[in-house]
Every structure is written in structure tokens, then in C-alpha cells.
Amino acid sequence: MFTKILIANRGEIACRVAATARKMGIKTVAVYSEADAGAKHVAVCDEAVCIGPAAAKESYLCADKIIAAALATGAQAIHPGYGFLSENSDFADACVTAGLVFIGPPASSIRAMGSKSAAKSLMEKADVPLVPGYHGDNQDADFLQLEADKMGYPVLLKASAGGGGKGMRVIEKSADFKAALASCKREAISSFGDDRVLAEKYLQRPRHIEIQVFADTHGNCVYLFERDCSVQRRHQKVLEEAPAPGMTLERRAAMGNAAVAAAKAVGYVGAGTVEFIANQDGSFYFMEMNTRLQVEHPVTEMITGTDLVEWQLRVAAGEPLPMLQHQLKLHGHAIEARIYAENPEKGFLPSTGTLKHLRTPSAVTFELGNASIPAAVRIDSGVRAGDTISPFYDPMIAKLIVWGEDRNEALARMAQALSEYQIVGLANNIAFLQRLIASQSFSSADLDTGLIERNGDALFPAAAPVSIDVLALAAVALVTSEKSAAANDPFGNTSGWRMNSGLQRTLHFADAALEDAEAQPLTVEYQSDGWQIGLGSASVKTTLSLHDNSDFRLTLDQRAVRGSVVRDGDVFHVFAGGGRTALNYNDPLAHAGAAEADGGRLTAPMPGKVVAVLVEKGQHVKKGEPLVIMEAMKMEHTIAAPGDGMVEEVLYAIGDQVADGAPLLAFKLA
Ligand code: ADP
Numbered sequence: 001m002f003t004k005i006l007i008a009n010r011g012e013i014a015c016r017v018a019a020t021a022r023k024m025g026i027k028t029v030a031v032y033s034e035a036d037a038g039a040k041h042v043a044v045c046d047e048a049v050c051i052g053p054a055a056a057k058e059s060y061l062c063a064d065k066i067i068a069a070a071l072a073t074g075a076q077a078i079h080p081g082y083g084f085l086s087e088n089s090d091f092a093d094a095c096v097t098a099g100l101v102f103i104g105p106p107a108s109s110i111r112a113m114g115s116k117s118a119a120k121s122l123m124e125k126a127d128v129p130l131v132p133g134y135h136g137d138n139q140d141a142d143f144l145q146l147e148a149d150k151m152g153y154p155v156l157l158k159a160s161a162g163g164g165g166k167g168m169r170v171i172e173k174s175a176d177f178k179a180a181l182a183s184c185k186r187e188a189i190s191s192f193g194d195d196r197v198l199a200e201k202y203l204q205r206p207r208h209i210e211i212q213v214f215a216d217t218h219g220n221c222v223y224l225f226e227r228d229c230s231v232q233r234r235h236q237k238v239l240e241e242a243p244a245p246g247m248t249l250e251r252r253a254a255m256g257n258a259a260v261a262a263a264k265a266v267g268y269v270g271a272g273t274v275e276f277i278a279n280q281d282g283s284f285y286f287m288e289m290n291t292r293l294q295v296e297h298p299v300t301e302m303i304t305g306t307d308l309v310e311w312q313l314r315v316a317a318g319e320p321l322p323m324l325q326h327q328l329k330l331h332g333h334a335i336e337a338r339i340y341a342e343n344p345e346k347g348f349l350p351s352t353g354t355l356k357h358l359r360t361p362s363a364v365t366f367e368l369g370n371a372s373i374p375a376a377v378r379i380d381s382g383v384r385a386g387d388t389i390s391p392f393y394d395p396m397i398a399k400l401i402v403w404g405e406d407r408n409e410a411l412a413r414m415a416q417a418l419s420e421y422q423i424v425g426l427a428n429n430i431a432f433l434q435r436l437i438a439s440q441s442f443s444s445a446d447l448d449t450g451l452i453e454r455n456g457d458a459l460f461p462a463a464a465p466v467s468i469d470v471l472a473l474a475a476v477a478l479v480t481s482e483k484s485a486a487a488n489d490p491f492g493n494t495s496g497w498r499m500n501s502g503l504q505r506t507l508h509f510a511d512a513a514l515e516d517a518e519a520q521p522l523t524v525e526y527q528s529d530g531w532q533i534g535l536g537s538a539s540v541k542t543t544l545s546l547h548d549n550s551d552f553r554l555t556l557d558q559r560a561v562r563g564s565v566v567r568d569g570d571v572f573h574v575f576a577g578g579g580r581t582a583l584n585y586n587d588p589l590a591h592a593g594a595a596e597a598d599g600g601r602l603t604a605p606m607p608g609k610v611v612a613v614l615v616e617k618g619q620h621v622k623k624g625e626p627l628v629i630m631e632a633m634k635m636e637h638t639i640a641a642p643g644d645g646m647v648e649e650v651l652y653a654i655g656d657q658v659a660d661g662a663p664l665l666a667f668k669l670a
Pocket of ligand 1: 162163166204206235287288
């Protein structure tokens with residue numbers, strides 16, 4: 001076995017590979033770009049080598065730099081992960097030339113499967129079923145159109161060199177053929193540098209079912225059952241599960257054997273995935289083979305109790321497969337959800353930013369390769385709180401994988417785990433995944449690749465009004481933070497300032513998900529043991545039973561309500577009832593002050609009395625920090641810092657009466 005390997009990747013997959021290497025006592029070398037110097041994958045490896053600037057083509061895609069790093073650190077083998085150089089046959093060759101082991105298939109297998117058309121010709125010879133279509137060399141437009149007419153519409157055009165859902169066009173009728181062909185070729189040349197296409201019958205409501213295969217250098221080749229990856233957006237997977245719902249023993253064996261035949265036809269070694277497209281009646285056709293470890297491999301690990309990275313390392317070191325076909329057993333059901341930094345409401349547009357707050361569900365320990373106790377909840381992630389999702393790489397934040405005795409148990413566990421996942425700092429798809437998991441189509445396993453489009457109404461519902469529970473949590477978080485700010489302040493302490501019973505203030509929170517949402521006035525009346533919180537005609541007696549950092553437990557009348565509130569500037573992120581609500585806190589007085597602050601003065605918005613001074617001369621404060629609290633007409637108003645800055649002068653003391661527009665503080669923005 002190797003004693004040291006280099007991992008030519010980043011993010012969650014680099015961390016995933018490192019975890020198995022550590023378990024096996026193998027040292028790891030990370031490579032990283034300048035943008036990733038502080039990344040998690042660098043931290044979890046034993047050594048790390050910087051290989052260039054942020055852009056992947058100047059770092060993670062530079063075969064020579066990676067091979068040089070392996071040689072310099074004494075690594076014996078390179079694991080390419082997925083993406084980047086994992087399916088680059090020249091890189092596989094270059095490793096071997098440099099005397100390194102490429103932890104993957106031989107370059108010849110990668111090449112054979114690299115072109116969708118060439119792969120299809122090979123598969124035809126190996127008797128693997130293919131979607132009816134044309135995948136030959138003739139690229140003449142009239143000829144291709146004739147072929148399309150013969151197979152009948154709708155027809156799908158695919159770039160032969162394509163991948164990642166790019167370079168595909170669905171054509172509904174013959175008249176549209178030429179225009180679609182031209183646009184498909186344009187995309188193919190710009191994305192893959194190769195404009196050859198193939199045409200095939202476009203299946204209606206198909207499912208994407210793939211088979212995990214594994215081969216060693218001793219002539220063994222097995223399949224580790226199937227994964228259903230039908231739930232996709234823009235032809236990219238969102239949810240994956242194993243086994244495929246509705247799969248029969250006969251069909252599983254037929255698909256497994258077809259996949260093994262496909263692998264054997266190209267002299268395959270290592271982990272690979274044969275992707276099939278299946279009709280609702282179960283008939284299936286070869287689509288392509290991915291000659292690497294797949295993103296969704298954990299669901300297979302969970303139902304088979306295997307560690308596929310360990311298998312990869314053993315096979316690459318020349319050992320035989322750890323298990324043969326008859327030893328492989330399928331146990332329970334696993335589902336993976338890809339948590340992306342993206343905005344589902346805006347066409348799944350990727351989002352970038354810093355993970356200002358990250359709390360993951362209580363992961364049930366992942367025992368790699370322990371068949372008797374599968375992990376119930378597993379999180380594969382390449383980021384930690386405080387890390388950044390940059391525009392340079394894939395916007396995946398993590399993979400959440402759950403296991404259950406059956407599909408329903410796995411579904412329930414997934415729903416639970418998603419409800420415990422807290423992310424603040426970037427747009428993400430957690431709420432969307434929750435709706436997807438709960439949707440009638442997914443929960444009843446009525447699967448096909450158009451599931452998301454078909455269920456638009458259920459998956460993108462109109463926003464519901466914010467509940468009083470959520471508003472009460474935000475309000476209590478706000479008033480308790482002010483109280484502690486006051487308690488920390490020497491003037492606050494000596495003044496004996498307290499929230500007087502009977503004092504009432506009005507807070508304005510607006511649903512941040514809605515543009516131009518009207519903030520409903522929320523009244524908060526201070527009482528000796530809590531608050532009376534009112535919204536419209538509703539009013540609840542609110543007491544605080546527990547407060548631990550961002551976690552709160554309240555009693556609203558007779559109901560216990562719990563949740564977390566994370567404040568990010570003027571936005572309060574409230575996690576409660578399994579959902580997240582972002583609330584814009586509109587402090588009109590702080591904003592009134594902000595306008596004045598340019599002139600260096602924060603002024604009183606109305607005549608009243610100063611009830612608390614929370615800062616002193618020379619103090620540095622952050623934007624939004626409360627500075628002075630005024631009381632007018634039994635209502636309390638907070639004057640907050642309009643930006644990060646310094647208090648130059650405090651012009652009034654507690655108990656002073658101030659006139660409308662009177663300057664309260666001299667403030668200097670940083
Ligand atoms: P890529 O390599 O870009 O991922 P694939 O050939 O694997 O492309 O196809 C991606 C997805 O496109 C499939 O998972 C499926 O949803 C859809 N698809 C591919 N071929 C067909 C077809 N013949 N009919 C209907 N949908 C298809």
C-alpha cells in the first residue's frame with residue numbers, strides 16, 4: 001500500500017479522500033490555489049503545495065505543476081477526485097510516465113469513454129442497449145436532419161464531447177432542426193472545442209439510473225447496485241438515492257450486467273459509473289460512462305457498507321477487490337442532497353460570499369466501511385464557518401447524506417436534518433430542498449428528470465406572512481442584545497438604567513424575501529417578567545426561558561417556541577419551526593440619524609427624554625450598535641450607529657430632555 005498520496009482536487013472531495021487515507025495510515029499532500037490557502041482541504045492534509053493563482057486553469061488544471069508537487073513531496077500516487085483532471089487521459093498518462101500511480105482507470109479506458117459517440121459505438125458492439133439514434137461520423141446537416149426525421153420527434157442533440165449538462169438541445173419538430181443544430185454546435189465548440197454532435201430519441205418522462213461499477217487488475221469486475229439521480233435542475237443532479245424506487249431484482253441484475261459488460265469492453269479498472277436513461281416501463285439505455293468517483297458515491301457506500309475510496313486505493317495498489325459480486329448486499333435506503341450556494345428563486349443562480357454562520361445537523365458518526373452500523377446522517381463538506389464560496393469554483397457547500405431502514409425513514413431523516421441546517425451569509429437551496437423532499441412527487445417516488453419543472457407551483461410557493469413566533473424571536477433577540485450592550489457599559493450600569501415596566505416601543509421587521517415588503521408594526525411592551533408583543537389584533541405574553549448565544553426558548557402565552565436568531569447587520573435570520581426567515585430590521589430612527597451623520601451629528605428624531613446612553617466619548621462602535629435610547633410618548637427609540645465609527649462626543653446624559661432635531665452625539669464614520 002502507498003505511504004503517501006497527493007490529492008489533486010479541492011473542497012469536499014479532497015477532504016473525503018483525505019479522511020479515508022488517514023483511516024488507512026496513508027499520508028496526504030494537498031494542492032491548492034492562492035484563493036484556497038486557508039481552505040479546509042489544506043488544513044486536513046498532512047502537507048500542502050501551492051500550485052498557482054485562483055483560476056482553475058492556472059492551478060487545479062495544471063498537470064505539470066501537480067506532478068511536480070507529487071514528485072517533490074515523495075507521494076507515490078495521485079487521486080484526482082472528480083472534475084478537474086479526473087477524466088483527462090493525458091494526465092493519467094503523464095502520471096505513469098513520471099513514475100506515479102494514477103488512482104483511476106487506465107488512460108485508454110478514459111479515452112474510449114471520452115467521446116459520447118465513440119463510446120456508443122463500442123457499447124453497441126458489447127450488446128449494451130442504446131437509445132435509438134445516430135452517433136456516427138457524418139456531421140452533414142441534411143444527413144443529420146434525415147436521421148432525426150427517421151427516429152421521430154422530439155429528438156435530442158448532444159455535443160459528442162459534452163458533459164455537465166452542456167451542449168444539449170431538444171428539438172420538437174423537423175422545421176426547427178437546422179437552427180437547433182447550429183446553436184448546439186456553437187455551444188459545443190465554445191465549451192468543448194469540438195463541434196461534433198449526436199442525435200437521439202428524446203425520451204418522455206425518463207429516469208436517470210446509474211450503476212456503480214468496480215474493477216481490479218486481477219480480472220474482477222462487480223456492480224454495487226444502482227443510484228436514481230432523476231431529480232435534476234438544468235440537467236444537473238440535486239437529489240440522488242439508492243436503491244432506485246421500484247427497481248426489481250431482474251432489472252437490477254440486467255442493468256448491473258450491462259454496466260459490467262460496458263466496463264469490461266473498455267478494459268476498465270477502478271471506480272466507474274455507467275449512466276442509463278430509463279423509461280417509466282423500466283426499459284433502459286446506455287447514456288455514458290463516467291470514468292471516476294462520482295459526487296453521489298456516498299449513497300452507494302451507505303447501502304453497501306463500503307468505503308469506495310478505500311477500494312480505489314486498494315485497487316490502485318494492485319490488490320484484488322475487497323468483495324466479489326455474491327458478497328455484496330444491499331441494506332436500507334440512502335438519499336443525498338446537494339447543498340448549493342445558489343438562489344433557486346432566481347433560476348438557481350450561483351451565489352458567492354462568506355459563510356458567516358454555519359450550523360450543521362447533529363451528524364450521526366460516520367463509520368467508514370462499517371456495514372453493521374451505517375451512518376444515519378453524514379455530511380461531506382469542504383467548508384467551515386467563516387470560509388468563503390468564491391466565484392472560481394463549484395458553488396456546492398456540502399452534501400447531506402442520510403440513511404434509513406427504508407425510503408420513508410430516510411425521507412424523514414432528511415427532512416429533519418435539513419431543518420437543522422443553518423446557513424447565513426449566502427443564498428442557498430436548503431428551503432428549496434425541504435420543499436422538494438416534501439413534495440408529493442418525490443415523497444411518493446413518482447420520479448423523472450422533469451420533476452422540478454413539473455412541480456413549479458409546489459416548489460416555488462408564494463411567500464406566507466411571517467408568523468408571530470418568528471417576529472417574537474427576532475424582537476426578543478433585539479431587546480436582549482440591547483440589554484446586554486447596556487449592561488456592559490459603565491454608564492449603563494451606574495445609571496441603574498432598566499427597561500421600565502410599561503415602556504412600549506414599536507419595531508419594524510419586513511420579510512427580506514419579498515421586495516418592497518411592508519414592515520408590520522410590532523409592539524413590544526416591557527413587563528417585569530417579559531414582554532407583551534402585539535401584531536395587528538394579536539397580542540401574546542412573551543417570556544424568555546432560555547438564551548444561549550443565538551438560541552432562544554420563549555413562552556408565547558401557553559406555547560413553548562424555540563429558535564435561533566443570527567443577526568447580520570440589519571438582517572435578522574430566524575431559524576424556527578424547521579424553516580428560515582430573513583427579516584430586514586427597519587429602524588427608521590437609526591436611518592433618520594444616518595442622514596444627519598454625514599454632518600457629524602446624530603439628532604433626536606422627536607422631542608423626548610434620554611433613558612439610556614450606551615456609549616462614551618472615544619468609543620469605537622460597529623454599524624447598528626445602539627448608542628442612545630430615547631423615550632417619547634411612552635415609546636422607546638434607539639439611536640444606532642449609522643456605520644462603523646467612533647463616538648466623538650456625547651452631548652446629553654440620562655434623564656435629559658431633548659428637543660426635536662437636537663444633536664445627541666457627534667459621530668465620525670470610520
Ligand atoms: P452530460 O454528460 O452533459 O451530463 P448526459 O448524456 O449524461 O449529459 O445527459 C444528462 C441528462 O440529460 C440526463 O441525466 C437526462 O436527464 C437528460 N437526457 C440525456 N439523454 C436524454 C434522452 N435521450 N432523452 C431524454 N433526456 C435525456
